Amino acid sequence: MLKERNLPLNIITKSSERNQRLKLFALYLLLFVGLVLLLLLFVNYSFPTLQNIYGLNNDFEVGAPLKTEGFVTPTSSLPPTTNASKQIWLDFCNLTDLDPWDSSIIKYIKPQKDHLLNCTRKVFEHSKLINGQLFIYSNESMNCQMRCLFSNGDRQIIYGIVNNVINGTKPECDVIEVECRLDGDNNEKEYPHYKYLHAQIYRNVSKLPPSSFPKPPEKYDVHIMILDSVSQTQFIRSLPKTIYMLRERYEAIPFEHLNKVGINSYPNGFAFLMGKMIKDIPVSPFSKGYFGDYKSKHEICKIPLDNEQFIGFRFKDDGYVTMMSEDWKNGVFMWPNCIGFKETPMDHYMKFV
Template identity: 25%
Template sequence: MYPCRVVRKRLLALFRRNTFLRRLLYVCTLICFSGYTIFHLYFGPGYMVYVHKNIQASCIIPEVNPYDKEIMKFFWKPDPIVCSKDSDLVYFDFNSTLHLNKSRTRSSSISCQYQEVVRKTNDDFNVELGPEVWFNSSVVIRTDFVNVKCFIGGKMVYSRLHYQVYRPPESKRRNPKKKYSVLIFGMDSVSRLAAIRELPKTMSYLEKNLGAYVFKGYTKLGDNTLPNLAPLITGHYAFSKEFPVVEHTKFDNHPFIWHNVSRLGGATMFLEDWPRISTFNLGTSGGGGFLKPPTNHYMRPFYLAINHMQMFESPVSDVLQFLEDKNVKLSSTSYLCYGEKSLHVIAIDYFKRFLLAYKDDLKFTLVWNNKLSHNYVNFIKLADDDLLDLMTFLKTEGFLDNSFLLFLSDHGSRVDKIRNTPIGRLEERLPLISLVVPQQLKGAYPNLHENLKTNINRLTSPFDAYETIVDILNENFKSQEVAVPYPRGISLFRPIPNDRSCADAGIDEHNCVCYSSDSVDVKSPVVVKLAEYVTANII
């Protein structure tokens, strides 16, 4: 018998000499990690199902401590996102011009080419590259996305995708009636309580500096993104006759609210940063996508191009993100990066560019960040400084003078052990939603502030957010009483009734988290025992 240390040394020597065995070990390790990661995310642990017994009862909003010890054990701080330290060799300014970054190269012999990233005709899943166009000085680009390659002495030294928001110079002004814009910025899987814990700087700035209203009773309507996003932007239930979802059928004909903005002459933008699980392309949501680009500016082709050129969508990528969440790094740069920027910063930057390109115009934006927060709750905190910077930008650049901002989510964490705890069950069903209102409107319509302040503690849902957006576009800010029987969707500008129930709001038994009260006989044995116990333990 050989001693263990001898066997270990011989095996190590064998692996060093044999390239095939090293590769086989590497592949097997990745397969094992991939299987474990997929099981960890989607199949384990078992999910407990809770059902509310009386959704007809008047709702009492649960008061929950965001720092409850039952929850805090699931949270830690991952290492900061580290992206490439090499700055881009080329860059876009804000006038549709692509420049060489002279601080990166002093070579006079450098030559570059760009190719437009083109969405294939009637295809929401594939892109292609246009003809190669060579340049060695600044050049005007008349499209949003390009792939750039640069060469020195025939050797490629740079290859990267770049983006801008191209507005044709001949395009007309898009706000003839001075209407208010709607800016929706979403983070997937973020509860209100998680936002308090994980985004303290952003939430503090929203409430203290922007006067945001953060609604404590905002409740999800379905499990994943589509059942919660569809009511928000169409006013209809997903997977119903109102909003049918048919496998591989396109979503173009649904009454999205951005069509209302287009009819008013406004500019529209839609961005989701993870193509594989995009709301309208995911297989469990029908997977049909859109026949035509749904909005004037649509960033999906850019992210598809990234995934065609890198391994972002391979099973290996899930493993890398899983390990990164545990602060185990297999690379000097983060999987959450593309080039010198993190993916959520790219989304923020494109959002800013759209706002600047249409600064004085009527606008609608829907930005949805999946990559950072969908699978791992602890990555959210890594965006706090960047989101604070965004909120500061919106204020200092004056965009909130004529725009309503909705900073929100679809639901809380769904893929962790968190939701099997009593607090986690509530968090999953109570996503973040905050609303920032132009300051001058509060003075012109005092009822607006009073009603919004009251509604912070009332039961609300995505149907109410939709009705609010409709009121914004129709400039319907005057106080109105809510009709009886209560409609399913009530604008947040109206005083939402205190006795509203989950049934009134269209929230089913599975998602209703309201507390309710019942009359009981004070002489019943159970009540007597409870009273005796409480009085005996009062200090």
């Protein structure tokens, strides 16, 4: 009679555990392969389906000329990018409302202290422009002079006549330069003791139309405020009081989803204020391609902008009094070495303030 042979318990246990691990590995592998296949199916079918829904699907052949219906007349064909697909996947925008305090970015938000808190002023403003009148406020004995500055296009300044400052003087210009020297300082080559620029919106009353003229129809005042290089979410986080005042007191409307079309302010200023692009956007799986309005940035840099479709011109044509004030002399349409406007484009043009 044969006796039943019993295997050691530890051998049976190890074999069972090994089989379970192999089964789990095979299951995970099948799940991974399945997810990859689903992702490929989603990319191949879902994006074109969404594009068809929104009328944004555009099939193109590699090397074929770009369709230009609705665009400016092209000067050349846009070459497709390397290894371009025959179908465009992402030539549409999913515009969502972004949360400025989203949990995914909260760790990157590091508010800094107010650097102006407990700041001691060392430079004082000795001159003030109050309701169109210029005054000198100083305990020092100084001799002060003033002159008007007038813009002549983007590249030139016309300097007015130099006059001594008498308290209550009414400068007849937008920008006034004040320069003061201590009594006894007659060396004009040395930098003055005090120098300041004041700005106002000067209206020549003598040139205003008589009241007997028919009253023009009422129009809304339009103010466009641009904070360069600041996203809307960063604006909400950094300047909450400012955005509250603009929205609640002035009923300001933010330009949501305004995005850039190029690097730096120059191409984006053209798109926003001229309605034109200075460079092509090439064909790729993420764009059907768009033609720029110029051959290159160098071409538009050499052309004066006085005959362009600048938004300020449209408001002037509609009877508005216009103003443009930038925070530095090299403005959006002339940086770094562009011609810009040959003639002053606005009624009040304060670039050098």
